[in-house]
Amino acid sequence: xxxxxxxxxxxxxxxxxxxxxxxxxxxxxxxxxxxxxxxxxxxxxxxxxxxxxxxxxxxxxxxxxxxxxxxxxxxxxxxxxxxxxxxxxxxxxxxxxxxxxxxxxxxxxxxxxxx
Amino acid sequence: xxxxxxxxxxxxxxxxxxxxxxxxxxxxxxxxxxxxxxxxxxxxxxxxxxxxxxxxxxxxxxxxxxxxxxxxxxxxxxxxxxxxxxxxxxxxxxxxxxxxxxxxxxxxxxxxxxxxxx
Numbered sequence: 001x002x003x004x005x006x007x008x009x010x011x012x013x014x015x016x017x018x019x020x021x022x023x024x025x026x027x028x029x030x031x032x033x034x035x036x037x038x039x040x041x042x043x044x045x046x047x048x049x050x051x052x053x054x055x056x057x058x059x060x061x062x063x064x065x066x067x068x069x070x071x072x073x074x075x076x077x078x079x080x081x082x083x084x085x086x087x088x089x090x091x092x093x094x095x096x097x098x099x100x101x102x103x104x105x106x107x108x109x110x111x112x113x114x115x
Numbered sequence: 116x117x118x119x120x121x122x123x124x125x126x127x128x129x130x131x132x133x134x135x136x137x138x139x140x141x142x143x144x145x146x147x148x149x150x151x152x153x154x155x156x157x158x159x160x161x162x163x164x165x166x167x168x169x170x171x172x173x174x175x176x177x178x179x180x181x182x183x184x185x186x187x188x189x190x191x192x193x194x195x196x197x198x199x200x201x202x203x204x205x206x207x208x209x210x211x212x213x214x215x216x217x218x219x220x221x222x223x224x225x226x227x228x229x230x231x232x233x
Contacts, residue, residue: 031218042121042206042223050218058220090160094219102148104221106160 003027006091006107013114019078021110023091025071031094032074033058034066036087037109043090049074081114088112117142117211121224128197129232136192136227138207144168148210149183149190150221155203163205166190197231204228 003026013019023032031050035043035058045058047066055066063085065077078085091107118141128134140149151163164174166183174181178195194201207224 033220035223040225042225043208043221044223045220048218048220056218088158092221094221103162103165104150105162106152108159 004091004093004105004107006089006110008110009108010111011113013081013112015082015114016080019081019112021076021089021091021112023074023076023107025074025093027093028071029093029095030071032068033092033094033104034064034074034076035090035092035106036060036085037090038087046076046089078112081112083114086112086114117144117147117209117222119207119209119222119224121205121207121227123227124225125228125230127230127232130199131196132231133193133195134197134229134231136194136205136207136229138190138192138224140188140190140207140209142188142209142211144211148219150208150210151181151190151192152206152208153203154206154226160206163192194229197229199231199233202229202231 005024007022033048034046036046037043044060046060046064047058049055049068052068067075089110092104094104095102120139147168149166153161153163164181171183180193182191204226206226208221210219210221
């Protein structure tokens with residue numbers, strides 16, 4: 001168990017407000033990811049990180065920013081929430097394929113509703 | 116660009132039937148990994164299997180089996196003697212080649228919702 005915790009688990013917010021979701025891991029994994037899940041779309045990558053302060057955009061990054069100031073925490077921020085950002089957000093970590101068993105572990109998800 | 120297609124949006128079967136979930140992928144990488152995840156109604160993502168591109172052996176785990184065929188770019192998943200507890204959304208995913216800092220991003224199919232009726 002990679003020990004991934006997402007917070008909050010549920011959130012309702014108003015359009016135009018900033019929102020920050022937190023992903024916390026306890027096993028010092030280098031790679032972390034934020035995905036969103038929407039009906040009919042599967043999971044789509046928002047942003048990912050390959051180290052402290054090293055981040056890059058994914059497929060659906062518009063309207064989102066991330067930060068990683070510590071190995072264990074990867075924050076996803078919606079600068080000004082819109083209804084189209086209503087979704088379930090998953091954080092994930094991956095191990096390095098060159099350093100052992102390669103795989104991904106997902107957090108339990110955050111259900112965000114923008115009203 | 117990498118792509119994963121799960122053409123079956125929803126499948127409904129009666130308990131004890133066998134069911135196969137299809138997954139077709141596209142990639143230009145010679146080294147890649149394929150995954151299957153299960154998402155039960157509770158919402159968490161449960162890892163089922165990982166297969167690398169150099170290992171075409173089929174795998175069986177209890178009632179679950181996977182058929183990997185590079186010639187057709189497919190990685191299909193079969194559940195034998197399905198049970199109600201198998202009801203879930205199943206995702207096939209492909210790891211992209213090395214990106215920034217050596218990271219490898221998963222590209223998901225849209226998922227297949229399986230309903231097993233008693």
